Amino acid sequence: MSHEVPSRPAIAQLPELVKNQIAAGEVIERPASVVKELVENALDAGASRIHLDLEEGGVALIRIVDDGCGIPPAEIPLAFASHATSKLSDVADLDHIATLGFRGEALASIASVARCRMFSRVRGTPLGASVEIEGGRLGEIRESGGPEGTRIEVRDLFFNTPARRRFLKATATELGRCLDIVQRLALAQPGVGFVVTHDGRRAFEVEPAMDLRARVRRTFGAELADALAPVEARDGDTVLSGFVAPPRFARNDTTRQMWFLNGRPLRDKILARVLKDAYRGFIVDGRQSVAFLSLSMDPAKVDVNVHPAKAEVRFRDERRMFGFLVASLRGAVSTLDMATPGERMIDSAARRDGPAPLARQFTLPAPAWQLPPEPRPRELPVFVRESAPVEATPASGAAASSASSEPAAAPRPTPVRGPLLQVGRTYILVANDDGFEIVDQHALHERLTLEDLKAELARGAVEVQRRLVPELVEVGGAAAELVEPHLESLARIGLLLARFGSGTIAVHGVPARFRRSDPSALVHEVIAAVERTGAAPGAEDLLEEILHRTACRSSVMAGDELSELEMRALLARARDESNSQTCAHGRPTRVRFTLADLEKAFYRR
Numbered sequence: 001m002s003h004e005v006p007s008r009p010a011i012a013q014l015p016e017l018v019k020n021q022i023a024a025g026e027v028i029e030r031p032a033s034v035v036k037e038l039v040e041n042a043l044d045a046g047a048s049r050i051h052l053d054l055e056e057g058g059v060a061l062i063r064i065v066d067d068g069c070g071i072p073p074a075e076i077p078l079a080f081a082s083h084a085t086s087k088l089s090d091v092a093d094l095d096h097i098a099t100l101g102f103r104g105e106a107l108a109s110i111a112s113v114a115r116c117r118m119f120s121r122v123r124g125t126p127l128g129a130s131v132e133i134e135g136g137r138l139g140e141i142r143e144s145g146g147p148e149g150t151r152i153e154v155r156d157l158f159f160n161t162p163a164r165r166r167f168l169k170a171t172a173t174e175l176g177r178c179l180d181i182v183q184r185l186a187l188a189q190p191g192v193g194f195v196v197t198h199d200g201r202r203a204f205e206v207e208p209a210m211d212l213r214a215r216v217r218r219t220f221g222a223e224l225a226d227a228l229a230p231v232e233a234r235d236g237d238t239v240l241s242g243f244v245a246p247p248r249f250a251r252n253d254t255t256r257q258m259w260f261l262n263g264r265p266l267r268d269k270i271l272a273r274v275l276k277d278a279y280r281g282f283i284v285d286g287r288q289s290v291a292f293l294s295l296s297m298d299p300a301k302v303d304v305n306v307h308p309a310k311a312e313v314r315f316r317d318e319r320r321m322f323g324f325l326v327a328s329l330r331g332a333v334s335t336l337d338m339a340t341p342g343e344r345m346i347d348s349a350a351r352r353d354g355p356a357p358l359a360r361q362f363t364l365p366a367p368a369w370q371l372p373p374e375p376r377p378r379e380l381p382v383f384v385r386e387s388a389p390v391e392a393t394p395a396s397g398a399a400a401s402s403a404s405s406e407p408a409a410a411p412r413p414t415p416v417r418g419p420l421l422q423v424g425r426t427y428i429l430v431a432n433d434d435g436f437e438i439v440d441q442h443a444l445h446e447r448l449t450l451e452d453l454k455a456e457l458a459r460g461a462v463e464v465q466r467r468l469v470p471e472l473v474e475v476g477g478a479a480a481e482l483v484e485p486h487l488e489s490l491a492r493i494g495l496l497l498a499r500f501g502s503g504t505i506a507v508h509g510v511p512a513r514f515r516r517s518d519p520s521a522l523v524h525e526v527i528a529a530v531e532r533t534g535a536a537p538g539a540e541d542l543l544e545e546i547l548h549r550t551a552c553r554s555s556v557m558a559g560d561e562l563s564e565l566e567m568r569a570l571l572a573r574a575r576d577e578s579n580s581q582t583c584a585h586g587r588p589t590r591v592r593f594t595l596a597d598l599e600k601a602f603y604r605r
């Protein structure tokens with residue numbers, strides 16, 4: 001029986017390029033992995049500024065420029081050779097690695113799957129060298145001029161391995177991953193400046209001097225950065241520093257739990273467990289805290305040589321480390337402000353309701369209810385007389401004594417039920433069936449006054465208080481010139497002014513509402529309004545402007561103490577005014593908290 005040996009290929013050593021491409025398969029998955037390797041190299045070279053240009057999510061181009069130590073021309077071929085590194089020479093060195101790289105594979109891998117170019121000049125030497133390498137083939141090393149440091153260009157990633165190229169995602173996705181890598185490294189390495197551009201536009205930037213909190217602000221926004229509580233703890237030569245975030249920033253994933261070990265970003269199960277323990281009882285189940293924590297320790301006490309891409313570590317004395325970290329973090333977490341600020345509820349309410357949603361609920365068809373007339377018991381403009389409760393004052397009674405009031409048919413204001421509370425002499429707290437509102441008393445009254453003034457103006461029924469002796473206000477010739485053309489329009493809103501000599505304005509009468517304002521201030525406001533609305537403002541613009549100022553002047557201010565009766569009268573008028581959701585300047589007059597907001601804030605739902 002003959003035994004036929006099937007034909008088989010002979011065993012052979014793989015060509016260098018194929019070896020490197022296989023190695024690249026492990027560490028170079030996408031543009032972000034190239035970015036990671038190149039930025040880590042720049043950091044290992046002691047760079048203080050790293051500039052990164054990306055095109056098409058890094059697939060078309062990744063260019064990195066650093067101001068690090070540089071590579072001597074003679075070593076450039078080695079930099080691109082596999083298993084060639086300046087960071088490790090002995091297996092014993094593996095026990096105390098202080099650099100981000102040490103395997104000597106990255107540049108060889110990258111050069112095997114892309115078209116690369118490098119220029120490098122060692123610090124303090126007069127000339128550098130450049131080289132091109134494509135598909136693993138190293139070109140000629142040429143002496144050339146250029147700045148100290150290293151510039152590497154990686155073009156057309158995976159041009160010779162189309163199968164890999166097909167796995168790449170949309171440009172925005174690849175760019176997002178590149179930025180994520182850079183941002184993590186930028187958070188890990190305060191002291192180093194980063195600039196990233198994408199297709200010529202600046203995508204991220206931190207200056208070297210920015211500290212960790214400033215970097216968190218730049219990366220994730222001020223709301224988070226401002227809420228962070230600092231952590232500082234030490235156990236022997238192990239130092240923990242950084243920030244923990246209040247529980248309300250918790251997320252569904254651990255992507256904002258950032259740990260840095262001696263400047264190296266880490267993602268590790270043990271560290272996730274540390275945070276879980278530190279936040280126990282402060283965070284609802286299933287949610288993940290947010291923290292930015294930096295560990296600095298003797299490299300000999302930790303093994304980072306676990307996996308090239310996974311960023312895991314193994315602590316030599318894991319138990320002690322765990323206890324130290326949990327205890328220090330718990331201390332910091334307990335100092336955090338755990339309350340849910342109304343601001344966030346407002347945000348969520350705004351998102352839920354969409355823009356300008358509140359007016360709908362207040363469009364009751366009713367004409368403005370008029371202020372009761374004098375006497376005013378004190379300096380501030382009140383809404384009711386102390387002696388006459390608003391419910392007992394028929395609107396027609398008010399009308400009888402006010403030239404500008406609605407006829408007797410005007411309905412009475414809707415009474416406001418429930419207790420009211422004035423807070424800080426500025427805000428009125430009103431409970432309603434579905435939560436409560438906080439009303440800005442000035443903003444609301446200003447709006448109501450403005451609407452009244454407009455109504456009076458429209459009816460030609462502005463009540464004027466005439467002066468027996470005109471008040472003379474010195475304004476100067478130029479200002480008097482400016483006001484003169486508008487005297488007629490101003491008279492329509494109850495401002496009776498006249499030119500008196502070259503630089504003086506005589507005030508003959510003011511709107512009856514202007515009880516508090518002194519004529520001189522008023523005239524200067526008119527001048528300012530004319531100046532602001534342009535050289536030749538339309539009468540309407542000017543009136544509008546002055547009405548706004550007038551409304552402001554004749555309204556209760558923040559800081560005015562209001563009686564319960566006054567608060568009730570103010571709110572009752574607001575009920576009947578459809579425009580009362582913002583003040584005359586567009587600021588909201590009220591903030592509404594629904595029961596749903598409260599439930600959310602207290603995690604009841």
Ligand code: ADP
Nearest residue numbers: 041045079085086101102103104105106107150
């Ligand atoms: P590793 O970083 O693991 O040593 P790399 O392939 O990433 O391996 O780099 C090989 C060598 O090239 C490094 O050890 C370093 O000496 C040199 N090198 C790479 N990039 C830079 C750089 N930006 N500045 C200075 N030297 C660099």
Ligand code: MG
Nearest residue numbers: 037041101106
């Ligand atoms: Mg490296």
